[in-house]
Ligand SMILES: Nc1ncnc2c1ncn2[C@@H]1O[C@H](COP(=O)(O)OP(=O)(O)O)[C@@H](O)[C@H]1O
């Protein structure tokens with residue numbers, strides 16, 4: 001997946017300016033930057049989730065496998081190829097087992113009689129099987145927040161996406177579940193391309209093959225994660241990774 005000179009605005013406010021980023025296949029890229037720097041907007045665009053937002057316009061392009069994502073007619077098939085996990089878990093109002101296979105069923109990916117097997121395999125994969133195997137027919141809303149997020153991850157993986165977008169997926173979770181999700185994300189490399197927003201520098205250092213830093217709607221720097229942390233090329237990066245800016249500084253990068 002690759003963004004090419006992407007400039008994006010809502011009505012007359014420009015949120016992203018001229019962002020070009022190439023996501024190598026089967027790697028993890030983490031997106032860092034202060035609150036309001038445009039990370040979520042960027043991620044949502046990669047999944048065409050801004051299409052219907054009032055006043056949304058973009059220039060430039062996003063390519064998947066060499067083709068513009070905006071020219072694809074079949075949005076449902078596109079979203080199968082590019083999955084997304086949000087900051088807050090969003091299980092569907094249906095049973096635990098139906099959640100896992102919702103996409104598999106909608107895309108008719110396997111015969112009906114195999115749906116239960118798919119659900120089990122995916123729940124095992126995310127480490128949730130033992131906790132839910134005796135209540136597969138129950139509502140997901142009685143699960144803990146961390147379990148709900150793992151369920152959403154199982155659902156996202158079940159349709160075999162090529163790209164997985166994660167928007168601060170562990171920011172509301174306890175350390176144990178965070179570690180579980182980080183291990184899972186690491187285990188996905190080699191299988192799919194992961195693009196993850198995080199405000200946690202240490203998390204980016206732990207799991208990003210590459211890291212990109214956003215300030216005020218611009219891409220400041222992008223490269224191998226060690227390079228960003230240990231030999232940053234831009235002064236803004238050096239200050240950000242040293243923790244000076246933190247995540248609460250409003251719209252950074254204005255003081256040059
Ligand atoms: N639907 C929208 N309409 C207008 N402005 C928006 C909309 N969504 C986000 N923005 C603005 O875009 C900027 C970037 O927001 P966001 O992408 O959420 O940043 P981040 O995820 O880095 O905190 C903010 O100034 C925000 O107010």
Ligand SMILES: [Mg+2]
Nearest residue numbers: 039040041197
């Ligand atoms: Mg955000």
